[in-house]
Amino acid sequence: MTQQPDRQPAAEGAGPADAAPPMMAVRDLRRSFGTGANAVHALRGVSFEARRGELTALKGRSGSGKTTLLNLAGGLDTPSGGTVELDGTDLSTLDEDGLLALRRDRIGFVFQSFGLIPVLTAAENVGVPLRMRKVPARQREERVRTLLALVGLAEHAEQRPGELSGGQQQRVALARALANEPALIIADEPTGQLDSETGRSIMRLLRAVVRSEGVTALVATHDPQLMELADRVVELRDGRIVEPAAADR
Known part of the structure; x- marks a missing residue:
C-alpha cells in the first residue's frame, strides 16, 4: 500500500491530469548495506x-x-x-x-556543489549534455540560448563559473539539468x-x-x-x- 507523504497541496492546474x-x-x-547483525x-x-x-x-x-x-x-x-x-x-x-x-x-542532476566545469563558459556547460547526445550544433546552440534565458542568465552566457555568483552558478547547473528535456x-x-x-x-x-x-x-x-x-x-x-x-x- 502506498504511504502518504505528510503534505499534498493541490498543484496549479490540478484536475483530470491527476488521474494520469x-x-x-x-x-x-x-x-x-552489509549482512547479518552488522547490516x-x-x-x-x-x-x-x-x-x-x-x-x-x-x-x-x-x-x-x-x-x-x-x-x-x-x-x-x-x-x-x-x-x-x-x-x-x-x-x-x-x-x-x-x-x-x-x-x-x-534524468537531470543538480548538485549542492554546482558541478560545473571551470574552464567552460556558462553556455558551454549547459551544452555538455547535448554534445554527449551528438545534437547538431545549430540545434544545440538554440537550446542553450533558450535555457539560459529561462533561468535569467542570457547576458552571462560567455562567463565562466568563477566569474559568477553562487546563485548564478546554480542557475547554470539547473539549465544544464534541463538540457536533454528530462522526465525527472x-x-x-x-x-x-x-x-x-x-x-x-x-x-x-x-x-x-x-x-x-x-x-x-x-x-x-x-x-x-x-x-x-x-x-x-x-x-x-x-x-x-x-x-x-x-x-x-
Missing part, C-alpha cells in the same frame, strides 16, 4: 508517487535515507528490494547500458551553499521551471522555508516515511 499515471512511482523500496538498513519499505509538473521535497535528518533514495531514484544504485518506476519503466529491468542511457536522456530532475541540497534569500530564489525558479517544462523534481533539503515551496513533502526518519498525524490528514 505518476511520472515516478516508488514501491516498497528497501536498501541495506545497515538505509531504507525500510518506502512508497510514494510523484507526478509530472510536481516538485517533491525530501526532508529528514542526516542518516534518514534521503541520499540513498535519490541514488536509487536516479539509477545510481540498486535496491535490496522494491521498485522504482520512471514514466512506466521499472529501473530494475535495465542493464548497465540501459541505466546509462536513462541517466543521460531522462534530482537535486541533492541544491541550496546548501547559498544564503537563505538566494536559496529561496533558486527554489522558486526550480518550482517555476518544473511546472513550465512539465518535469518532475525530487529535491532533498533541510530548509523548512524551502519546503513551503514544494507541491508535497516526504519526510524520512530511520529509512521510513513519517506518517502524518491524524489531525493533519
Whole structure:
C-alpha cells in the first residue's frame, strides 16, 4: 500500500491530469548495506508517487535515507528490494547500458556543489549534455540560448563559473539539468551553499521551471522555508516515511 507523504497541496492546474499515471512511482523500496547483525538498513519499505509538473521535497535528518533514495531514484544504485518506476519503466529491468542511457536522456542532476566545469563558459556547460547526445550544433546552440534565458542568465552566457555568483552558478547547473528535456530532475541540497534569500530564489525558479517544462523534481533539503515551496513533502526518519498525524490528514 502506498504511504502518504505528510503534505499534498493541490498543484496549479490540478484536475483530470491527476488521474494520469505518476511520472515516478516508488514501491516498497528497501536498501541495506552489509549482512547479518552488522547490516545497515538505509531504507525500510518506502512508497510514494510523484507526478509530472510536481516538485517533491525530501526532508529528514542526516542518516534518514534521503541520499540513498535519490541514488536509487536516479539509477545510481540498486535496491535490496522494491521498485522504482520512471514514466512506466521499472529501473530494475535495465542493464548497465540501459541505466546509462536513462541517466543521460531522462534524468537531470543538480548538485549542492554546482558541478560545473571551470574552464567552460556558462553556455558551454549547459551544452555538455547535448554534445554527449551528438545534437547538431545549430540545434544545440538554440537550446542553450533558450535555457539560459529561462533561468535569467542570457547576458552571462560567455562567463565562466568563477566569474559568477553562487546563485548564478546554480542557475547554470539547473539549465544544464534541463538540457536533454528530462522526465525527472534530482537535486541533492541544491541550496546548501547559498544564503537563505538566494536559496529561496533558486527554489522558486526550480518550482517555476518544473511546472513550465512539465518535469518532475525530487529535491532533498533541510530548509523548512524551502519546503513551503514544494507541491508535497516526504519526510524520512530511520529509512521510513513519517506518517502524518491524524489531525493533519
